[in-house]
Amino acid sequence: MVQMTMIEALRDAHDVAMANDDRVVVYGEDVGYFGGVFRVTAGLQKKYGKSRCFDAPINEAGIVGTAIGMAAYGLRPVIEIQFADYVYPGMDQIVSEAARLRHRSAGDFTCPLVIRMPTGGGIFGGQTHSQSPEAFFTHSSGLKTVVPSNPRDAKGLLLAAIADPDPVIFLEPKRLYNGPFDGHHDRPVTSWKKHPLGDVPEGNEIIPLGKARITREGKDVTVLAYGTMVYVAEAAAAETGIDAEIIDLRTLLPIDLDTIKASVEKTGRCVIVHEATKTSGFGAELSALVQENCFYSLEAPIIRVTGWDTPYPHAQEWDYFPGPVRVGAALKTVMER
Known part of the structure; x- marks a missing residue:
C-alpha cells in the first residue's frame, strides 16, 4: 500500500x-x-x-x-x-x-x-x-x-x-x-x-464496474450517495446519531441494484443525496428504482437532498451544496414518518 x-x-x-x-x-x-x-x-x-x-x-x-x-x-x-x-x-x-x-x-x-x-x-x-x-x-x-x-x-x-x-x-x-x-x-x-x-495498492488492482460499496453499516435508513456526497452523508449520520447505512454507488451505470435492494429491505427507509440539480437528476432514477423494487419494504417516502434547480450559483456555492445540516434534516424527517 x-x-x-x-x-x-x-x-x-x-x-x-x-x-x-x-x-x-x-x-x-x-x-x-x-x-x-x-x-x-x-x-x-x-x-x-x-x-x-x-x-x-x-x-x-x-x-x-x-x-x-x-x-x-x-x-x-x-x-x-x-x-x-x-x-x-x-x-x-x-x-x-x-x-x-x-x-x-x-x-x-x-x-x-x-x-x-x-x-x-x-x-x-x-x-x-x-x-x-x-x-x-x-x-x-x-x-x-x-x-x-x-x-x-x-x-x-x-x-x-x-x-x-x-x-x-x-x-x-x-x-x-x-x-x-x-x-x-x-x-x-x-x-x-x-x-x-x-x-x-501498488500494481494493477482492478475494482469491477457496477459494484457499490457500503461505507457505513446501519439499520435505520439507507443513504444512497456518490462522490463528495458520501462524506457529507457520513457527517450527517454522525451528527444526528441516526444509524444510517451509507452506500457509495461508485458506478452509476451499470447500477448495483442488488446492494441497494438488500439495504432498503433491511432499513425500510431511503434518503438520496447528490450535488446536481434535483429535477431530472440521477436521484430521480434512484428513487424510481427503490420504489419499483422495494415498495413493500418502505416505511416512509423516499427523500432526495440535492443542489438547487438553478444555474450554478457561484456567489452561494456553499449554500447550494447539500451539507450535513440539510442531509441531517432529511434523516430526521424520514425517521419521524
Missing part, C-alpha cells in the same frame, strides 16, 4: 495501464508537457513519449471524435476534458457515435474509450467550472458512468474503465482531488489539502 491523493492515484492508474498495454494513449488539452490542469497526467509524456501522451487543440468535439476513431481502430484512448462543463460541444460525438458504435455495427466494432472529467464544485470555479452533468450520461444507453469517492477506488475503477470494451464516462469530484473533504462543514476547510485520503 502507498498513501496517495486521488490525483496521485489516478496518475498511477494511467501509468500502470500504459506500461501494461501499448494500445493505451492519453490526450487532451494541456495533458502532455504541462501534465493537465489538475496535474493528473504529470510526467506521463516524459516517460512514454509524445506518441502516447500528447496535447490536443481546444476542441472537445474533435478530441472525442478522434478518440472514437482510435478506439474503433483498436487503440484504448483515455482522454481528459479539462472540466465536465466543457464537454457539451462533444456530446453529439459521445451520444450519437461512442455510445452506439457496438450496437449500430452489430458488434463488429467496439469503443474502448475512457472520457475523464473533473466534476462538481467547491473550488470557486463559477458556473462554467462546477457543474455535475452525470444525468446526461446515464440517460444515454451504451455508456457506463463512474464517480469515485477515494483514491483507491479512483485507481481501481479507472483501470477497470480502461480495460472495458465499451465507452466509460469517468467523473472525478474536484473537492476530493487533493485530500479528504471534511463533510462536517458547510464551508471550505482550510486544512483539507494537507492530508492524503488513504492507502492505494
Whole structure:
C-alpha cells in the first residue's frame, strides 16, 4: 500500500495501464508537457513519449471524435476534458457515435474509450467550472458512468474503465482531488489539502464496474450517495446519531441494484443525496428504482437532498451544496414518518 491523493492515484492508474498495454494513449488539452490542469497526467509524456501522451487543440468535439476513431481502430484512448462543463460541444460525438458504435455495427466494432472529467464544485470555479452533468450520461444507453469517492477506488475503477470494451464516462469530484473533504462543514476547510485520503495498492488492482460499496453499516435508513456526497452523508449520520447505512454507488451505470435492494429491505427507509440539480437528476432514477423494487419494504417516502434547480450559483456555492445540516434534516424527517 502507498498513501496517495486521488490525483496521485489516478496518475498511477494511467501509468500502470500504459506500461501494461501499448494500445493505451492519453490526450487532451494541456495533458502532455504541462501534465493537465489538475496535474493528473504529470510526467506521463516524459516517460512514454509524445506518441502516447500528447496535447490536443481546444476542441472537445474533435478530441472525442478522434478518440472514437482510435478506439474503433483498436487503440484504448483515455482522454481528459479539462472540466465536465466543457464537454457539451462533444456530446453529439459521445451520444450519437461512442455510445452506439457496438450496437449500430452489430458488434463488429467496439469503443474502448475512457472520457475523464473533473466534476462538481467547491473550488470557486463559477458556473462554467462546477457543474455535475452525470444525468446526461446515464440517460444515454451504451455508456457506463463512474464517480469515485477515494483514491483507491479512483485507481481501481479507472483501470477497470480502461480495460472495458465499451465507452466509460469517468467523473472525478474536484473537492476530493487533493485530500479528504471534511463533510462536517458547510464551508471550505482550510486544512483539507494537507492530508492524503488513504492507502492505494501498488500494481494493477482492478475494482469491477457496477459494484457499490457500503461505507457505513446501519439499520435505520439507507443513504444512497456518490462522490463528495458520501462524506457529507457520513457527517450527517454522525451528527444526528441516526444509524444510517451509507452506500457509495461508485458506478452509476451499470447500477448495483442488488446492494441497494438488500439495504432498503433491511432499513425500510431511503434518503438520496447528490450535488446536481434535483429535477431530472440521477436521484430521480434512484428513487424510481427503490420504489419499483422495494415498495413493500418502505416505511416512509423516499427523500432526495440535492443542489438547487438553478444555474450554478457561484456567489452561494456553499449554500447550494447539500451539507450535513440539510442531509441531517432529511434523516430526521424520514425517521419521524
